[in-house]
Amino acid sequence: xxxxxxxxxxxxxxxxxxxxxxxxxxxxxxxxxxxxxxxxxxxxxxxxxxxxxxxxxxxxxxxxxxxxxxxxxxxxxxxxxxxxxxxxxxxxxxxxxxxxxxxxxxxxxxxxxxxxxxxxxxxxxxxxxxxxxxxxxxxxxxxxxxxxxxxxxxxxxxxxxxxxxxxxxxxxxxxxxxxxxxxxxxxxxxxxxxxxxxxxxxxxxxxxxxxxxxxxxxxxxxxxxxxxxxxxxxxxxxxxxxxxxxxxxxxxxxxxxxxxxxxxxxxxxxxxxxxxxxxxxxxxxxxxxxxxxxxxxxxxxxxxxxxxxxxxxxxxxxxxxxxxxxxxxxxxxxxxxxxxxxxxxxxxxxxxxxxxxxxxxxxxxxxxxxxxxxxxxxxxxxxxxxxxxxxxxxxxxxxxxxxxxxxxxxxxxxxxxxxxxxxxxxxxxxxxxxxxxxxxxxxxxxxxxxxxxxxxxxxxxxxxxxxxxxxxxxxxxxxxxxxxxxxxxxxxxxxxxxxxxxxxxxxxxxxxxxxxxxxxxxxxxxxxxxxxxxxxxx
Numbered sequence: 001x002x003x004x005x006x007x008x009x010x011x012x013x014x015x016x017x018x019x020x021x022x023x024x025x026x027x028x029x030x031x032x033x034x035x036x037x038x039x040x041x042x043x044x045x046x047x048x049x050x051x052x053x054x055x056x057x058x059x060x061x062x063x064x065x066x067x068x069x070x071x072x073x074x075x076x077x078x079x080x081x082x083x084x085x086x087x088x089x090x091x092x093x094x095x096x097x098x099x100x101x102x103x104x105x106x107x108x109x110x111x112x113x114x115x116x117x118x119x120x121x122x123x124x125x126x127x128x129x130x131x132x133x134x135x136x137x138x139x140x141x142x143x144x145x146x147x148x149x150x151x152x153x154x155x156x157x158x159x160x161x162x163x164x165x166x167x168x169x170x171x172x173x174x175x176x177x178x179x180x181x182x183x184x185x186x187x188x189x190x191x192x193x194x195x196x197x198x199x200x201x202x203x204x205x206x207x208x209x210x211x212x213x214x215x216x217x218x219x220x221x222x223x224x225x226x227x228x229x230x231x232x233x234x235x236x237x238x239x240x241x242x243x244x245x246x247x248x249x250x251x252x253x254x255x256x257x258x259x260x261x262x263x264x265x266x267x268x269x270x271x272x273x274x275x276x277x278x279x280x281x282x283x284x285x286x287x288x289x290x291x292x293x294x295x296x297x298x299x300x301x302x303x304x305x306x307x308x309x310x311x312x313x314x315x316x317x318x319x320x321x322x323x324x325x326x327x328x329x330x331x332x333x334x335x336x337x338x339x340x341x342x343x344x345x346x347x348x349x350x351x352x353x354x355x356x357x358x359x360x361x362x363x364x365x366x367x368x369x370x371x372x373x374x375x376x377x378x379x380x381x382x383x384x385x386x387x388x389x390x391x392x393x394x395x396x397x398x399x400x401x402x403x404x405x406x407x408x409x410x411x412x413x414x415x416x417x418x419x420x421x422x423x424x425x426x427x428x429x430x431x432x433x434x435x436x437x438x439x440x441x442x443x444x445x446x447x448x449x450x451x452x453x454x455x456x457x458x459x460x461x462x463x464x465x466x467x468x469x470x471x472x473x474x475x476x477x478x479x480x481x482x483x484x485x486x487x488x489x490x491x492x493x494x495x496x497x498x499x500x501x502x503x504x505x506x507x508x509x510x511x512x513x514x515x516x517x518x519x520x521x522x523x524x525x526x527x528x529x530x531x532x533x534x535x536x537x538x
Contacts (some may be wrong), residue, residue: 029058032499033078034067035097037509043511046100048461048495050109051397053515054490056498056525059288063112064092072118077300083472084243093317094118187304195486199259200242200479200527204535207246215244218271221280228286228296238371238475240267242538251275283428287507294318302336302343302421302452339450347451354443355388355451363392367399371463374472381534387452388441389470393463404457408487411441418442418450434458434466434493464493464516476536483526 028130030047032040043065055061058079066075075081075094099116212219212529213353219241226237239262245250251257251276257268274280291313297320298309308353317323324337336343352374360372372381376389392407394400404423411417422438434456441453458466460525469477470493484491490500490511499511516522 002062005414017450022390025062026062027053027055028063028065029055029061029079029092031064031066031070031075031078032509032512033059034069039097041284041510042104043097043100046054046104049397050103050404051515053460054512056514064094065097066094066118068096068098070118075118083089109208113319122195136239157233176461190243191462192323195483198243199483200239201476201483201526201531201536202247204533205242205473205476206530207538209341212245214249215247217278218244218251218274221272221274221283225280225283225286229293236264236267240271242475244271248514286387288509290318298323300339300344301333303330304331304336332421335421335440338419342389342449343452345384345449348386349378349383349385349460351443351451352378352385353390355389356442358416358441359390359407359411359453361457362414362416363403366410367394369396369399370394370403373467375467376472378535379471380473380537382537383533387454389454389456391463391466392455392457393460393466395460397460400457400459404455407455408439417442417453434462462476464519466493467520468519471533471536473536473538475538476531480522483528484524487526489525491522491526496525 005265019237028047030043035043039124047065051243058081064079070078072094081092093112094117095112095203096116096118099110099112099411102116119320146184185393222237222241223245224236226241229237232399240260243260249261251271252506254268254272257263261270263271266288270280270282294313294317295309298304298312298317299306301320301323304312312323312327315327317327320337320340323329327333329337356372356374356378363372371391371393373391374388375391377385379386392403394402408417408420408423412420419440420437421440422436424436429449436457437453437455439453439455441448442448442450455468457469468480481491485502488498488500488502488511490497494515496516497513499509500506500507501509501511514521514525518526
């Protein structure tokens, strides 16, 4: 880096910039070139932790974060930006990654001083946006506290499990991979344009449900097949059901079926059999098969998957009493058997609302200001639910930490929680910091039933992605993830990453997390119209 050129580019009137993360002009782009995978993980997590607004393209951003080895001309060359004086647009301020490193050490976001700036070009006064000279008083108070907050204890550091996992990729390949990063990070589709395909997430489920009666007999038998299969093989049936629901007229020929998106030849033949004969031989065989009957009976035990169910069958077990008296059961399976019939009963919506109110009361008694949101089919507007999924966070980014165990203790002491299934206070593989409790609850009063309850506590920086994920439906989420893949992105319950590089369906570069303050922002990144939860019930 040329020190002389750097000095000449400074605006000597700028001593430092005290950033307010909410300022719409304070936008960032992170250039990963020359930065090893472990350091990149630390920096991208810091960007999220400090709530910096990260954009997918370097064009029109105010700040670009780069490795210290680069000077300004090299950065402009890599990003194909125009450094000439003829371009009247404000030039981005180029910042060393040392700014993030020092902020991590100090545990709050430091002001941007000249020590961290590689290039701060003189900008015409009329074009220079203000970051902190005259902020709205209330906004400044709100975000000053945020920018000085302590980093959470779960912030991945140099030796985290996340980074150990990521070291399985060869860092020697990193420089070669990142040469093409600039071309990969850009969304290949225009605003509002979707890749070719039948994207379920772009359509409202409410529109499809209006047409359900037209091909009701087909849908019912396909649903019965889906219920008999495990979740992986059931997916093709569920996808076909969603496609058929969108048909606005009766399907009455094989040719019509085979033209429907997402339906292959094998499934098309089954659908035609239903239309032609009014029945489905394979479904009848399954329903009359002892093996399938027993496998599905066992499969409804909480804590039992297809392999365990098959293993029990192979041991000669045929009834739930066989399991109670002869099988070697885990704690979770014992609980699943104990409440077998109650867990199978759907939960009325009003009862879910009561359960949410109990959890919310105990949570707010521990930490005021928490956001407590019931997700799943409840949020999608269903009249009944299979279980209750409650998501908890706090807007300050730190008050959610350490909440789960005291909350569970409080609910247990009150008698609301009757049985524990899973308490996970370990961090997710995907470098996230979700903590989860799975258990059984019982509302006070006569004739109440035991219900399955999941409580998930997440940092606010991951709340939007978690809310989207835990709201569902599973088919809608899968469509969103597949669409993100088309954009060289990666969507999970933790974050939406851009610039993801894949090789043979494996992610060899996780890219950079995007700023996702709301569900709407995720839809916008994916060129989708926003769909309310009620429209996601595919």
